[in-house]
Amino acid sequence: MARASSVAKQTGKTGEARKGERYREMSVAEFFARNRELAGFSNPTRALYQTVRELVENALDATDTHGILPFIQVSITYDEELEAKHGNAKKWFRVTVEDNGIGVPPTVIANAFGRVLFSSKYVIRQTRGMYGLGVKAAVLYGQMTAGKPVEVYSSIGNSEYVYSRKLYIDTEKNEPRIVERGQWRKRSGWHGTRVTITLEGDWSRAKSRILEYIKRTAIIAPYAEIVFETPEGQVFVFPRLTNKMPPPPKEAKPHPHGIDVNQMKLLLQSTNARTLLQVLVTEFQSVGKITAEKFLKQVGIPPDIKPRDLLRKEYNDLLVRLVDSMKSYRGFRAPKSEHLSPIGEDLIKLGLKRMFEPEWVDAVTRPPRAYAGHSFIVEVGIAYGGALEPVQEPLLLRYANKIPLLYEEREDVAYKVVSNINWKIYRVEFPAPIAVLVHIASTKIPYKGVGKESISDVPEIESEIRTAVQEVARRLRLFLGRKAREAEARRKIITIAKYIPEIARGLAMLAKPPEKWSPPSEDEERRLMEALIKLVSRNIEIPEIPGVDHEDPEKVVRSVIENIHLE
Amino acid sequence: MSSVPSDKVDVEARRRAAKVIHEKFRKVLDDILKGKPPKLVIPKRTLANTRFDPEKGILVMGEDVIERELLNMGEARRFMQTILMASIIYQALIENEYPTIRDLYYRGKHTIVYRDLRGRKREENTWEEQAESDSVIRDVEVYTGMLREDMLILSKEKGKVVGRMKIRSGGDTIDLSKMGHGAYAIESTPDLIEFLDVDAEFVLVVEKDAVFQQLHRVKFWDKYKALLVTGAGQPDRATRRFVRRLNEELKLPVYILTDSDPYGWYIYSVFKVGSIQLSYESMRLATPKARFLGVSMTDIFGWKGKKPYLTERERRNFIIKAKDLDIRRARELMKYSWFQTPRWRRELKIFLQKKAKLEIEALASKGLKFLADKYIPEKIQTGDWIE
Ligand SMILES: Nc1ncnc2c1ncn2[C@@H]1O[C@H](COP(=O)(O)OP(=O)(O)OP(=O)(O)O)[C@@H](O)[C@H]1O
Ligand SMILES: [Mg+2]
Numbered sequence: 019m020a021r022a023s024s025v026a027k028q029t030g031k032t033g034e035a036r037k038g039e040r041y042r043e044m045s046v047a048e049f050f051a052r053n054r055e056l057a058g059f060s061n062p063t064r065a066l067y068q069t070v071r072e073l074v075e076n077a078l079d080a081t082d083t084h085g086i087l088p089f090i091q092v093s094i095t096y097d098e099e100l101e102a103k104h105g106n107a108k109k110w111f112r113v114t115v116e117d118n119g120i121g122v123p124p125t126v127i128a129n130a131f132g133r134v135l136f137s138s139k140y141v142i143r144q145t146r147g148m149y150g151l152g153v154k155a156a157v158l159y160g161q162m163t164a165g166k167p168v169e170v171y172s173s174i175g176n177s178e179y180v181y182s183r184k185l186y187i188d189t190e191k192n193e194p195r196i197v198e199r200g201q202w203r204k205r206s207g208w209h210g211t212r213v214t215i216t217l218e219g220d221w222s223r224a225k226s227r228i229l230e231y232i233k234r235t236a237i238i239a240p241y242a243e244i245v246f247e248t249p250e251g252q253v254f255v256f257p258r259l260t261n262k263m264p265p266p267p268k269e270a271k272p273h274p275h276g277i278d279v280n281q282m283k284l285l286l287q288s289t290n291a292r293t294l295l296q297v298l299v300t301e302f303q304s305v306g307k308i309t310a311e312k313f314l315k316q317v318g319i320p321p322d323i324k325p326r327d328l329l330r331k332e333y334n335d336l337l338v339r340l341v342d343s344m345k346s347y348r349g350f351r352a353p354k355s356e357h358l359s360p361i362g363e364d365l366i367k368l369g370l371k372r373m374f375e376p377e378w379v380d381a382v383t384r385p386p387r388a389y390a391g392h393s394f395i396v397e398v399g400i401a402y403g404g405a406l407e408p409v410q411e412p413l414l415l416r417y418a419n420k421i422p423l424l425y426e427e428r429e430d431v432a433y434k435v436v437s438n439i440n441w442k443i444y445r446v447e448f449p450a451p452i453a454v455l456v457h458i459a460s461t462k463i464p465y466k467g468v469g470k471e472s473i474s475d476v477p478e479i480e481s482e483i484r485t486a487v488q489e490v491a492r493r494l495r496l497f498l499g500r501k502a503r504e505a506e507a508r509r510k511i512i513t514i515a516k517y518i519p520e521i522a523r524g525l526a527m528l529a530k531p532p533e534k535w536s537p538p539s540e541d542e543e544r545r546l547m548e549a550l551i552k553l554v555s556r557n558i559e560i561p562e563i564p565g566v567d568h569e570d571p572e573k574v575v576r577s578v579i580e581n582i583h584l585e
Numbered sequence: 586m587s588s589v590p591s592d593k594v595d596v597e598a599r600r601r602a603a604k605v606i607h608e609k610f611r612k613v614l615d616d617i618l619k620g621k622p623p624k625l626v627i628p629k630r631t632l633a634n635t636r637f638d639p640e641k642g643i644l645v646m647g648e649d650v651i652e653r654e655l656l657n658m659g660e661a662r663r664f665m666q667t668i669l670m671a672s673i674i675y676q677a678l679i680e681n682e683y684p685t686i687r688d689l690y691y692r693g694k695h696t697i698v699y700r701d702l703r704g705r706k707r708e709e710n711t712w713e714e715q716a717e718s719d720s721v722i723r724d725v726e727v728y729t730g731m732l733r734e735d736m737l738i739l740s741k742e743k744g745k746v747v748g749r750m751k752i753r754s755g756g757d758t759i760d761l762s763k764m765g766h767g768a769y770a771i772e773s774t775p776d777l778i779e780f781l782d783v784d785a786e787f788v789l790v791v792e793k794d795a796v797f798q799q800l801h802r803v804k805f806w807d808k809y810k811a812l813l814v815t816g817a818g819q820p821d822r823a824t825r826r827f828v829r830r831l832n833e834e835l836k837l838p839v840y841i842l843t844d845s846d847p848y849g850w851y852i853y854s855v856f857k858v859g860s861i862q863l864s865y866e867s868m869r870l871a872t873p874k875a876r877f878l879g880v881s882m883t884d885i886f887g888w889k890g891k892k893p894y895l896t897e898r899e900r901r902n903f904i905i906k907a908k909d910l911d912i913r914r915a916r917e918l919m920k921y922s923w924f925q926t927p928r929w930r931r932e933l934k935i936f937l938q939k940k941a942k943l944e945i946e947a948l949a950s951k952g953l954k955f956l957a958d959k960y961i962p963e964k965i966q967t968g969d970w971i972e
Pocket of ligand 2: 072075147
């Protein structure tokens with residue numbers, strides 16, 4: 019709060035000084051403290067939601083990205099101390115997330131949680147986190163609204179200790195300010211992290227979004243066990259459905275198409291390579307020696323030029339030309355995709371099945387593609403019927419690197435694609451009970467903002483999503499076609515079978531010649547009825563639908579007749 | 586009801602009808618027991634499948650048939666209805682009953698309660714209105730090749746007869762010349778009537794009940810040795826069958842007297858060739874030799890050598906202006922091939938020219954004597970009728 023008042027003072031002064039502008043530098047921490055809506059903290063409702071999100075995503079990054087089956091516990095409780103202090107308003111919350119991940123080394127905790135733009139994820143790897151901002155934005159929001167420090171407990175796998183830190187962020191300096199530290203010897207083999215952030219929030223408004231977020235996380239990660247406790251003490255448990263996890267993503271080298279001058283400079287500074295040729299071959303993916311030689315020859319840059327020399331001023335133009343050519347040269351192989359970690363068709367189906375108990379579900383994982391030097395994979399799942407409510411447009415479940423995206427739906431490329439699909443072609447007539455899941459896995463997700471809520475319209479991604487949706491939708495159409503035929507067959511059976519008792523009775527009467535006529539016995543009617551049942555069931559076929567139990571037409575006919583009575 | 590009928594004719598008719606029904610539906614049953622999808626092959630009762638047979642002089646059904654299949658969704662209901670109706674009629678025949686078409690409607694009407702695709706309870710009646718069950722009766726008629734009269738189904742009696750003849754019906758002998766001011770109501774099952782003593786030389790059928798009564802009061806039938814019949818407007822089946830039998834079995838010439846308008850002419854046409862909607866009955870009900878006695882347009886207006894029966898002044902008093910509907914009907918009649926004889930074309934031409942019609946009562950008001958003692962006998966004697 020101290021910062022806010024000093025800001026006000028400065029603004030006042032600026033107003034008085036008419037003669038010239040006043041200049042100063044702002045730390046990145048202060049920048050995000052002032053512009054918190056950029057990171058998704060625009061109001062108490064969004065802030066509570068965003069805090070849960072950042073912590074859960076870090077927890078998942080610390081587990082599945084490292085091959086650990088996640089066990090995540092989330093709890094939101096009222097902070098009674100602040101409540102008492104501020105006139106009992108129910109707007110102070112403690113958000114705690116605990117994971118069984120790799121933990122944070124004690125020396126790093128302070129920076130990881132207290133220095134904006136400090137991250138272990140600034141490498142080319144498919145992780146949820148990418149900016150080095152998330153948890154700090156939550157910490158900043160917490161200390162600015164509730165005035166309390168973040169509390170971290172963490173232990174790495176091979177350590178004998180659990181370490182704790184309570185810290186604030188010094189916004190002016192963008193530095194952690196530790197206010198309490200602790201250390202315990204471990205009694206069990208526990209490793210992982212537990213983070214608590216205290217903040218002002220609006221639970222009643224955020225509740226449905228947060229629940230939805232956790233549900234969708236469970237859909238995309240059915241291998242995780244997630245426990246969520248609400249401030250009212252309600253506990254939601256999403257048990258682990260499978261021990262199968264997608265293979266963890268691997269770190270990749272940059273692709274020449276995805277590089278810029280700055281990155282190139284950093285790379286040239288740190289490389290051990292002795293020549294430019296070696297730099298291209300060892301520091302980049304998809305570039306072999308022959309390709310590199312061919313490329314350099316074509317652009318006319320000497321292959322044996324020394325990396326450090328390239329950093330010299332007089333070579334600046336050459337460097338710019340080099341990077342430019344690298345970006346546009348068509349001769350490199352496409353970016354590698356082995357290091358990507360898609361969820362896979364089975365897990366998508368599993369997750370959708372648990373959430374919607376649909377009548378039909380299917381999914382596709384597309385082959386890897388690339389945009390601007392970044393490889394990506396699109397996955398799409400569609401669920402139909404069952405517990406899904408009929409809706410006017412498909413329920414869209416968007417994911418990017420396994421993060422559920424809930425806000426800004428209409429800005430998202432996936433929405434653009436899904437809402438422009440002509441669903442009629444696929445026999446889907448709205449309102450329809452349909453959900454479409456779209457997952458984009460990439461070493462770089464082109465988010466529209468640091469709040470990570472929507473993805474930009476990258477043409478390559480857009481066209482991949484369309485292809486994937488169409489592919490699954492075609493299978494849905496097959497199913498719906500068979501289903502329609504099945505319903506038609508059933509309708510036919512009902513239409514005809516309901517007359518069987520009446521016909522049997524009439525024919526039994528007509529069957530006896532006039533000379534020897536007597537009222538037909540029940541047995542005689544039964545016999546005729548059986549003949550009619552056999553006849554009708556043998557002549558109406560119920561089409562088989564894969565994955566759905568095929569019913570014997572005779573059973574259907576019998577059940578129709580059992581339900582009939584005459585009045 | 587179920588007492589054994591003493592009447593031999595009745596017993597015989599029942600036996601015959603029941604046998605036909607049994608045999609016809611035995612086929613359906615055999616198919617089902619053999620596992621063959623059953624179907625009823627029924628001649629089509631549509632206008633398109635109706636044609637005029639100039640040789641027989643009646644309307645007949647064409648060759649078109651419909652195959653009513655149980656396994657066809659659109660026909661299953663009608664299939665069920667046909668079986669249901671046949672079984673009720675069959676049972677009634679065996680149990681010596683005389684159901685009316687209304688009885689058949691009530692006996693066969695039940696509600697089938699079943700569950701639909703979504704498991705919801707649904708109700709369906711075997712048939713809704715009597716129009717529906719009546720239409721099923723017609724199907725049974727064409728499928729078995731029998732008329733409802735053959736199956737001893739009763740309908741409302743409408744036709745009447747008096748005259749110089751004795752008949753036997755239901756075991757009783759009835760003298761049709763001793764009916765007082767009343768008349769014998771032609772029964773629904775005219776085939777059960779036995780003709781006994783006949784002392785008549787022709788049959789006069791009058792369209793209107795009132796004219797029938799007037800001619801009866803003056804004992805027209807006694808004086809001219811006739812049988813006097815009326816269908817009281819559009820004739821029912823029994824009246825038509827009765828007239829046909831008089832013509833066919835007793836060889837009595839049949840003269841028909843109607844209003845002079847397209848409606849009256851159509852009634853004549855129904856007696857003579859049959860009804861367009863129900864051509865399947867014509868084989869048994871139509872009287873192709875029936876003659877149209879009057880009232881013709883030439884009776885009113887005269888023609889070449891023929892002097893009209895009405896004076897100029899009478900014409901002015903009695904003639905009614907034809908309505909649009911009459912004109913339309915006349916144009917319709919012109920399309921029918923049996924109205925395309927020179928005499929009929931002349932009639933229709935005059936009608937369309939003059940746009941005038943005449944009710945037969947007008948002739949009676951000219952004097953009942955004129956009608957009974959001049960108009961009718963003179964026209965018969967001089968052969969002034971249209972075939
Ligand atoms: N639960 C955790 N377990 C292990 N390491 C963690 C945990 N939470 C945070 N970290 C470490 O702290 C760093 C900073 O986290 P932060 O959320 O601020 O940024 P990020 O996840 O790297 O990127 P983003 O801004 O996209 O979330 C992470 O890169 C990670 O190394
Ligand atoms: Mg993060």
